[in-house]
Amino acid sequence: MSFDGKIYQDLTTDEGLRSHRQTFGQGMFADRAGFGFQHHRLVILSLGLLNAALLIAAAVIGVYCANAKDLQVSDLAATPLILEMNFLRNHTAIVKAKAEFQRALVKERADFVQIKQEVMQKKALTDSLEQRIRNLQAEKTNLQSNRTVLEKNCGRCPLEWVLLKTGCYYFSKSDAASRKNWSDSRADCVSKGSDLVVINSLEEQLSLNVNFPRLQSSSSMWWMNGFWIGLTATENQGAWLWVNNKTEEATMYWRAGEPRNSEAHSGTCAAFLSDADSMKTWYSGNCQQNQLNWICEMEPRRI
Ligand SMILES: *[C@@H]1O[C@H](CO)[C@@H](O)[C@H](O)[C@H]1NC(C)=O
Ligand SMILES: *[C@@H]1O[C@H](CO)[C@@H](O)[C@H](O)[C@H]1NC(C)=O
Ligand SMILES: *[C@@H]1O[C@H](CO)[C@@H](O)[C@H](O)[C@H]1NC(C)=O
Ligand SMILES: *[C@@H]1O[C@H](CO)[C@@H](O)[C@H](O)[C@H]1NC(C)=O
Numbered sequence: 001m002s003f004d005g006k007i008y009q010d011l012t013t014d015e016g017l018r019s020h021r022q023t024f025g026q027g028m029f030a031d032r033a034g035f036g037f038q039h040h041r042l043v044i045l046s047l048g049l050l051n052a053a054l055l056i057a058a059a060v061i062g063v064y065c066a067n068a069k070d071l072q073v074s075d076l077a078a079t080p081l082i083l084e085m086n087f088l089r090n091h092t093a094i095v096k097a098k099a100e101f102q103r104a105l106v107k108e109r110a111d112f113v114q115i116k117q118e119v120m121q122k123k124a125l126t127d128s129l130e131q132r133i134r135n136l137q138a139e140k141t142n143l144q145s146n147r148t149v150l151e152k153n154c155g156r157c158p159l160e161w162v163l164l165k166t167g168c169y170y171f172s173k174s175d176a177a178s179r180k181n182w183s184d185s186r187a188d189c190v191s192k193g194s195d196l197v198v199i200n201s202l203e204e205q206l207s208l209n210v211n212f213p214r215l216q217s218s219s220s221m222w223w224m225n226g227f228w229i230g231l232t233a234t235e236n237q238g239a240w241l242w243v244n245n246k247t248e249e250a251t252m253y254w255r256a257g258e259p260r261n262s263e264a265h266s267g268t269c270a271a272f273l274s275d276a277d278s279m280k281t282w283y284s285g286n287c288q289q290n291q292l293n294w295i296c297e298m299e300p301r302r303i
Contacts, residue, residue: 145159153168153300154303155301155303156168156300156301156302156303157169157298157300157301158170158192161298162211163300164204164207164208164211165203165207166201166203166204166207167204167297167298167299167300168194168297168298168299168300169197169208169211169295169296169297170189170192170194170295170296170297170298171212171213171227171293171295172185172188172227172293172294172295172296173213173215173293174293176219176224176291179291179292179293180228180291180292180294181287181288181289181290181291182228182232182269182285182287182288182290182292182294183287185228185292185293185294186228186230186243186294188294188296189294189296189297192296192298193298194296194297194298195230195243195244195296195297195298196228196229196230196243196294196295196296196297197229197230197272197295197296197297198229198230198231198242198243198244198246198297199229199231199253199272200242200246202251205253205278205279205281206278208272208274208281208295209274209275209278209281210278212227212272212273212274215293221265222273223265223271223273223283223285223290224290224291224292225273226271226272226273226283226285226292226293227271227272227273227292227293227294227295228269228270228271228272228285228292228293228294228295229270229271229272229282229294229295230242230243230244230297231243231269231270231282232268232269232270232287233259233268233269233270233284234268235268240252240259240270252282253279253280253281253282254280254282254283255273255275255280255281255282255283256280258282258283258284259282259283259284260283260284261284264286265285265286265289265290266284266285266286267284267285267286267287267288267289267290268284268287269284269285269286269287269290270282270283270284270285271283271284271285271290271292272295
């Protein structure tokens, strides 16, 4: 290194160059005779040394330039690095934003679950309130029907029944298609906890005639418009018997000419059809073939 430094110093100072030139001139022109050969050898050696110095200098410059080039290259390479850094910085921001977003999402989800629960609770409450309303409405309907019963018959007869002084009465009021023969009519009364009506007083006879229902459609044959009562006869109409097994009473309220056995509709079962003459409303009918309405009777409830 000290050698390289010396040569470098020789080359860069004027002093060194001048001394080399002087040596060279003296060798060529002044000291030709005598020790001229030795001088030549010295010149060659000097030139060789100079060449070596130049070579080394070139190498040093080359290394320097190579380094400089590297520096330049790395400056150029830095551009994508900066971009990448920016990108990474942005990426960091994105990661942060993502985390924030996820936190927000978790919160939203929790809020949603809470709202959903609240909605479900409100729905349950609404449902239970609706159920209560339905119950109250049912109770109201029940009370209204009970009130109707009370208004109509003081609560002493079932709904749809009529309370008269002599008892509770049910008039079937069926249309032509659902009228019944005598035994089916009686079965209906029994199913209602009663029996076909037994008329055993003038008062009852008059009450039934007054309260006799007006049918919406009356049949062409008068005898089709009557109501079965609880009175039947033995086969030849020898004796009439009430469904309570009491034999015929002395007083009967037959229509004029009844009971008759001659007509097609005649038979051994009695029916009631209101008339201006309230003492003459019964007639005999065919128990099996005649399809009529019917009157049930029961004792009023005691209060
Ligand atoms: C980083 O974000 C900024 C602003 O949001 C944008 O201008 C820039 O282009 C982005 N850089 C990269 C490398 O995505
Ligand atoms: C209505 O009457 C029925 C029977 O007549 C009874 O069971 C029911 O409790 C009554 N309802 C009310 C609300 O009083
Ligand atoms: C009437 O008598 C019949 C038979 O004789 C009997 O089956 C029926 O239970 C009696 N009805 C009443 C209300 O006593
Ligand atoms: C009464 O009518 C029903 C149905 O139409 C029938 O089944 C029954 O046999 C009838 N009863 C009599 C005694 O004719």
